Amino acid sequence: xxxxxxxxxxxxxxxxxxxxxxxxxxxxxxxxxxxxxxxxxxxxxxxxxxxxxxxxxxxxxxxxxxxxxxxxxxxxxxxxxxxxxxxxxxxxxxxxxxxxxxxxxxxxxxxxxxxxxxxxxxxxxxxxxxxxxxxxxxxxxxxxxxxxxxxxxxxxxxxxxxxxxxxxxxxxxxxxxxxxxxxxxxxxxxxxxxxxxxxxxxxxxxxxxxxxxxxxxxxxxxxxxxxxxxxxxxxxxxxxxxxxxxxxxxxxxxxxxxxxxxxxxxxxxxxxxxxxxxxxxxxxxxxxxxxxxxxxxxxxxxxxxxxxxxxxxxxxxxxxxxxxxxxxxxxxxxxxxxxxxxxxxxxxxxxxxxxxxxxxxxxxxxxxxxxxxxxxxxxxxxxxxxxxxxxxxxxxxxxxxxxxxxxxxxxxxxxxxxxxxxxxxxxxxxxxxxxxxxxxxxxxxxxxxxxxxxxxxxxxxxxxxxxxxxxxxxxxxxxxxxxxxxxxxxxxxx
Amino acid sequence: xxxxxxxxxxxxxxxxxxxxxxxxxxxxxxxxxxxxxxxxxxxxxxxxxxxxxxxxxxxxxxxxxxxxxxxxxxxxxxxxxxxxxxxxxxxxxxxxxxxx
Numbered sequence: 001x002x003x004x005x006x007x008x009x010x011x012x013x014x015x016x017x018x019x020x021x022x023x024x025x026x027x028x029x030x031x032x033x034x035x036x037x038x039x040x041x042x043x044x045x046x047x048x049x050x051x052x053x054x055x056x057x058x059x060x061x062x063x064x065x066x067x068x069x070x071x072x073x074x075x076x077x078x079x080x081x082x083x084x085x086x087x088x089x090x091x092x093x094x095x096x097x098x099x100x101x102x103x104x105x106x107x108x109x110x111x112x113x114x115x116x117x118x119x120x121x122x123x124x125x126x127x128x129x130x131x132x133x134x135x136x137x138x139x140x141x142x143x144x145x146x147x148x149x150x151x152x153x154x155x156x157x158x159x160x161x162x163x164x165x166x167x168x169x170x171x172x173x174x175x176x177x178x179x180x181x182x183x184x185x186x187x188x189x190x191x192x193x194x195x196x197x198x199x200x201x202x203x204x205x206x207x208x209x210x211x212x213x214x215x216x217x218x219x220x221x222x223x224x225x226x227x228x229x230x231x232x233x234x235x236x237x238x239x240x241x242x243x244x245x246x247x248x249x250x251x252x253x254x255x256x257x258x259x260x261x262x263x264x265x266x267x268x269x270x271x272x273x274x275x276x277x278x279x280x281x282x283x284x285x286x287x288x289x290x291x292x293x294x295x296x297x298x299x300x301x302x303x304x305x306x307x308x309x310x311x312x313x314x315x316x317x318x319x320x321x322x323x324x325x326x327x328x329x330x331x332x333x334x335x336x337x338x339x340x341x342x343x344x345x346x347x348x349x350x351x352x353x354x355x356x357x358x359x360x361x362x363x364x365x366x367x368x369x370x371x372x373x374x375x376x377x378x379x380x381x382x383x384x385x386x387x388x389x390x391x392x393x394x395x396x397x398x399x400x401x402x403x404x405x406x407x408x409x410x411x412x413x414x415x416x417x418x419x420x421x422x423x424x425x426x427x428x429x430x431x432x433x434x435x436x437x438x439x440x441x442x443x444x445x446x447x448x449x450x451x452x453x454x455x456x457x458x459x460x461x462x463x464x465x466x467x468x469x470x471x472x473x474x475x476x477x478x479x480x481x482x483x484x485x486x487x488x489x490x491x492x493x494x
Numbered sequence: 495x496x497x498x499x500x501x502x503x504x505x506x507x508x509x510x511x512x513x514x515x516x517x518x519x520x521x522x523x524x525x526x527x528x529x530x531x532x533x534x535x536x537x538x539x540x541x542x543x544x545x546x547x548x549x550x551x552x553x554x555x556x557x558x559x560x561x562x563x564x565x566x567x568x569x570x571x572x573x574x575x576x577x578x579x580x581x582x583x584x585x586x587x588x589x590x591x592x593x594x
Contacts, residue, residue: 009556
């Protein structure tokens with residue numbers, strides 16, 4: 001019996017959907033650019049069975065992948081569960097077997113012994129979906145990626161990279177070097193729950209593992225994302241932490257600990273663990289990065305940064321809370337690391353002081369290279385919001401996409417509408433050779449009044465003009481975590 | 495991020511926690527001492543007002559905040575209502591929806 005009535009968050013627009021779908025030749029308002037051939041693939045969370053604990057993180061819900069397939073101005077949509085080992089165990093049992101986010105000690109007694117031993121079996125593949133070496137895969141940072149069939153989105157199974165990828169986990173944010181075609185990927189808690197082991201890999205453009213580096217972090221931390229330069233890998237370690245004692249006590253995996261400093265590891269692309277250098281700074285949250293670059297002996301990192309805990313469902317234990325003087329909100333900051341200095345500190349500069357979402361993107365063709373524009377959603381409380389139709393969410397939903405000029409400080413903004421909430425936006429080049437920033441910003445908007453989701457396509461060079469097209473779905477999409485544009489020359493969609 | 499800001503702006507005592515505390519105080523005032531004072535209270539323990547979980551909103555979706563400190567999310571009263579059909583004439587309405 002499936003009963004969500006005890007989950008107070010599963011209401012209205014956020015009620016469970018729980019169905020797979022195909023929509024052929026979607027309804028469109030405006031005109032889809034005919035040059036956009038490929039797919040916008042997104043993954044997010046959708047509970048198949050109600051959570052064991054109603055205060056669990058949404059990041060513990062099943063992975064559900066959606067694909068908007070673009071071909072000659074027409075868009076088809078398909079949505080499928082990622083049928084992980086966990087999804088299959090739940091469907092066989094016809095109930096929720098799993099406990100808190102990344103805590104197998106809270107799992108059902110029928111599976112607990114096995115999930116404690118092999119916590120990577122609990123992965124949901126709900127965080128990111130990417131393509132490399134002709135393969136499409138969804139992933140979450142607590143287990144292996146799951147390969148998907150790009151034609152049908154059917155789940156093909158977990159990936160092992162020929163047995164050469166030996167971390168138990170695989171980050172949701174591998175980075176792709178646009179020059180070499182390599183994928184730089186890693187797993188943290190690589191040897192088991194609450195371990196501070198990180199295994200980092202290079203995977204060449206054919207999908208072969210070519211390099212492994214193993215190292216330890218100063219403390220166990222959420223290393224959700226890294227950044228890449230042409231010469232270095234930048235590894236943020238910050239104040240979300242955990243321990244086996246915490247997990248055995250039945251708590252959710254992460255706790256924010258505002259007493260912990262931030263460490264940023266700088267690893268030469270051709271170096272080993274002995275070449276890894278840790279820089280130390282004040283408490284920050286750096287969940288995602290925009291980009292990084294190496295200029296002479298300086299490494300420069302640009303990221304969405306918060307001074308306080310950005311995730312209320314991963315609270316601090318008593319005594320470890322944020323200082324009352326810490327600044328709330330996330331903004332865009334630049335960190336500069338001097339490799340020619342013996343000092344282990346680094347400089348921090350606020351590049352854009354306005355509050356943004358913690359999700360940030362660039363034109364991916366410039367990953368590891370100098371770039372100018374960053375993209376992020378943000379909540380603009382000065383824009384109109386129809387509370388009678390969309391709830392008391394003024395100032396609390398992401399109603400704008402912004403393009404942030406990292407050279408001049410200029411910001412241009414797209415406004416989605418007075419009943420809309422935007423998921424992460426993704427940049428799509430207008431053509432393969434277009435200059436940086438010349439293209440489209442696309443992403444899913446939730447229309448809270450009409451109870452449907454809409455894929456926004458806006459001209460990234462003229463965001464203030466509004467969207468050029470909206471692809472309409474006649475239903476709601478669950479909460480997205482990340483999505484990506486995959487050009488059709490990179491994947492066999494048909 | 496926004497929720498953290500809101501929590502900070504509201505300070506230590508949320509409106510909901512205040513209402514809960516006031517309600518508890520009102521109920522206490524209407525009770526006889528023998529009802530009000532349980533065994534623990536008679537032994538000198540302090541009575542604490544338990545936190546009332548509240549549905550907050552973060553990262554574009556609701557979450558359950560056990561501390562009760564989050565700004566509550568109040569969804570719209572009537573989604574998928576008949577509002578969009580209100581402008582149709584009787585014949586237009588029946589031509590599209592013959593069974594109502």
